[in-house]
Amino acid sequence: MHERPLSPHLSIYRFMYTMALSILHRITGVWMAFGLCALVYWLMSAAAGEAQYGRATVLLGSAPARIVLLLWLAAFCYHFANGLRHLAWDAGLGLERRAARLSGRIVLALALLAFLGTAYLLFCPRAGFA
Amino acid sequence: MSLRSPLGVVLGRGSAGEGVAHWWAQRLGALALVPLSVWFLVALVRLPLADYAAVTIWIASGWNLVWLVLLLGMMCWHSRLGIQVVIEDYVHSPALKQAALLLNSAAHAVLVAAGAYALLRIALRGVP
Numbered sequence: 001m002h003e004r005p006l007s008p009h010l011s012i013y014r015f016m017y018t019m020a021l022s023i024l025h026r027i028t029g030v031w032m033a034f035g036l037c038a039l040v041y042w043l044m045s046a047a048a049g050e051a052q053y054g055r056a057t058v059l060l061g062s063a064p065a066r067i068v069l070l071l072w073l074a075a076f077c078y079h080f081a082n083g084l085r086h087l088a089w090d091a092g093l094g095l096e097r098r099a100a101r102l103s104g105r106i107v108l109a110l111a112l113l114a115f116l117g118t119a120y121l122l123f124c125p126r127a128g129f130a
Numbered sequence: 131m132s133l134r135s136p137l138g139v140v141l142g143r144g145s146a147g148e149g150v151a152h153w154w155a156q157r158l159g160a161l162a163l164v165p166l167s168v169w170f171l172v173a174l175v176r177l178p179l180a181d182y183a184a185v186t187i188w189i190a191s192g193w194n195l196v197w198l199v200l201l202l203g204m205m206c207w208h209s210r211l212g213i214q215v216v217i218e219d220y221v222h223s224p225a226l227k228q229a230a231l232l233l234n235s236a237a238h239a240v241l242v243a244a245g246a247y248a249l250l251r252i253a254l255r256g257v258p
Contacts, residue, residue, distance in 0.1 A: 005149050007219050030216060033209045036241050039202075043248035046186055053182045061180070080167065083160055090157060121175045 021104045025082045028075035035072040070119055077115040081107040152211060159208035166201040190253040202245040210238040 013019065038060075045056035059065060085103050088094050094103050173194075178184050188194060213234050221227040 004152075004218055007215065009219075026212075026216060029209075029212045033213055036205060036209060036238075039205075040241050040245045040248070043245050043252075046182070046189070047248035047251040050182045053185075057180045076167070076171075080164075084164070087157065087160060118171060118175060 018104050028079040031075045074115045078111040081111040156211045159204050162204045170201055186252050195253045198249050199246055203242055206238045206242040
């Protein structure tokens with residue numbers, strides 16, 4: 001078996017908020033992988049016909065499901081914004097300490113704004129699922 | 131200047147020789163997902179999601195099916211590569227690691243196949 005390179009484990013470093021942003025990228029990514037199951041369930045229900053789609057809509061529109069869906073939406077907003085930051089780093093941009101810390105704050109602000117906006121549009125005015 | 135650590139030189143094992151392809155594949159997936167995921171989120175906001183006819187007609191019309199299949203494929207691809215790295219970082223027992231990697235690949239293969247099947251079935255049923 002090949003020995004593939006590992007990511008640096010964080011426990012040996014002094015804590016910085018940029019570390020929290022880094023591990024949050026990983027946590028939101030893993031969390032969204034489970035969201036794929038919900039997305040495929042939704043598509044399979046639509047493929048199964050109107051009755052099954054109606055049952056899926058009731059399930060996905062229930063209060064506990066809404067909380068889970070909102071958590072997926074929040075995870076997406078953060079992972080997307082921070083993913084753009086990672087792509088910029090990969091292009092060699094913004095790697096200086098000051099720039100990396102500033103972009104971390106910008107990412108948090110953008111993710112929060114995007115989450116509040118899309119959550120409002122999806123769930124408030126016309127009750128989205130229901 | 132050599133970038134290899136003294137331990138690496140002594141052990142003489144070199145690099146694993148396969149990191150770059152994985153790294154690059156994950157970035158390509160991420161790049162594709164930037165426009166695709168934004169498009170999908172905007173569509174979700176605009177669709178009346180409880181309306182079966184509206185949703186299935188939207189899936190079947192125009193280029194939507196193409197973007198949806200691409201989105202699904204890229205999400206499963208990016209997700210599989212990401213979970214793989216997490217497993218490699220945190221699961222240390224070789225047997226358990228191999229089992230987890232296999233399960234990861236299998237689960238994502240099932241997800242992408244099931245999703246694509248559902249999308250095609252909706253689209254090929256014909257617009258009602």
